[in-house]
Amino acid sequence: DGGITQSPKYLFRKEGQNVTLSCEQNLNHDAMYWYRQDPGQGLRLIYYSQIVNDFQKGDIAEGYSVSREKKESFPLTVTSAQKNPTAFYLCASRQTGQPTSNQPQHFGDGTRLSIL
């Protein structure tokens, strides 16, 4: 079945450690997104990529990094510079092309990150 796979489901980070969250999609979508969700808050955009080898910062990019070397993969690294990483992270993808704007984003199951 086509979809978005995020792994791991749960992740623990030690102080000073970088951790990487995986996001893979087999929907052949061009655009991919990373969101952070905190309790009682909506989703906030961290990074997005509309094409391979290109990505842009979202609203809360500090302390995070991404890469987009393959169309189907968009890993997110939470660096030690992110002082409050505990949150639920959701990856999404979307088909682009015409018409572009009305295509919904499809989401993965999320990764819950906690600090040890």
Next chain:
Amino acid sequence: AQKVTQAQTEISVVEKEDVTLDCVYETRDTTYYLFWYKQPPSGELVFLIRRNSFDEQNEISGRYSWNFQKSTSSFNFTITASQVVDSAVYFCALLGDSSNTGKLIFGQGTTLQVKP
């Protein structure tokens, strides 16, 4: 600026009651798209509906219905004869046509609890 407001943080109803989730949006775009997503306890966001700004017809899908009113910038979601399986967090989201990135603006979410 674009903004989505879901004023109801939590709603609790008894099974078979009807419930309406409110969504008010702000945008300067003349063309825009509105979405509703459901987030069950498992965490993934499930796409429910997309509506463009030129289509003000209300839509019904089974027990779900949506009321789009441009005059009041609202896109409310009604569940008729609610069931326990409807318990989830529901997000309203906006995509303005001035954005070429597909970036969604999410509301804070409304947590719906349906009690048996």
